[in-house]
Amino acid sequence: MRVYPYSSAILLNDAIFQTYGGHIDGSLPQQRDAAYLAAEMAATEDLDTFLLPTIVTGTYACLPQWKKIMLDYGHVHQIYATRFYDAGGNLIWEQEGTDNINVNITSDTYGVISLDWILGGWGVSFPHHIQVVYSAGLPTGTANKPDILLALTTYADLLLQEIIGYGNEAPGDVGVQAFSNQQYSETRVRLLRTSFGTSARANFASQLLTKYRKRRWVGLGL
Numbered sequence: 001m002r003v004y005p006y007s008s009a010i011l012l013n014d015a016i017f018q019t020y021g022g023h024i025d026g027s028l029p030q031q032r033d034a035a036y037l038a039a040e041m042a043a044t045e046d047l048d049t050f051l052l053p054t055i056v057t058g059t060y061a062c063l064p065q066w067k068k069i070m071l072d073y074g075h076v077h078q079i080y081a082t083r084f085y086d087a088g089g090n091l092i093w094e095q096e097g098t099d100n101i102n103v104n105i106t107s108d109t110y111g112v113i114s115l116d117w118i119l120g121g122w123g124v125s126f127p128h129h130i131q132v133v134y135s136a137g138l139p140t141g142t143a144n145k146p147d148i149l150l151a152l153t154t155y156a157d158l159l160l161q162e163i164i165g166y167g168n169e170a171p172g173d174v175g176v177q178a179f180s181n182q183q184y185s186e187t188r189v190r191l192l193r194t195s196f197g198t199s200a201r202a203n204f205a206s207q208l209l210t211k212y213r214k215r216r217w218v219g220l221g222l
Helices: 016-020 029-047 146-164 200-208
Strands: 054-061 069-070 076-085 091-096 102-105 112-115 127-138 176-183 182-189
Touching: 016 029, 016 146, 029 127, 029 146, 112 182, 146 200
Parallel strands: none
Antiparallel strands: 054 127, 069 112, 076 091, 076 127, 102 112, 176 182
């Protein structure tokens, strides 16, 4: 399970929210803070990386035949340390950075590192698992682009309306494809299931992030 490391929003605030069409009338600051944080968490889940460069630590199992490991997040900027542990959780070896033949970044965009298992030649037992300390996130300045801020505002506004009771297309932001009322009816195009939900507004937020989204688990042959 990936644990989100921030407890408050790192991009959205009232000024940005209102600039991109968000409505704060009738809401409390705490409610808006919750909506801003939830929107940034959803975007991080959708993009498989953080909105800003962030240092995180991930733990991964090891097998002798594994030469590559996909980290929890893509858009990797730097590997700070790779720690190798035995089955009892004891540290058996630590490698700093990637200026060596043992640990290298195969794909920074997709978050893939390569490992050269030479531990046995040093008389060290094969590791049970490794721990990688690294920095990942969209390149500096990217998250401040209008399309990303609009996507965050759209979803935060959707959440805020649920909190304060205005409601959206349907309770719980369920995607509605067919509608009928007296003499009027309509059937919309099929809605996608996204990290933001299934409604039209959720789909709109997801579409705004399309150019930044990488399908990390497709076609890498790991």
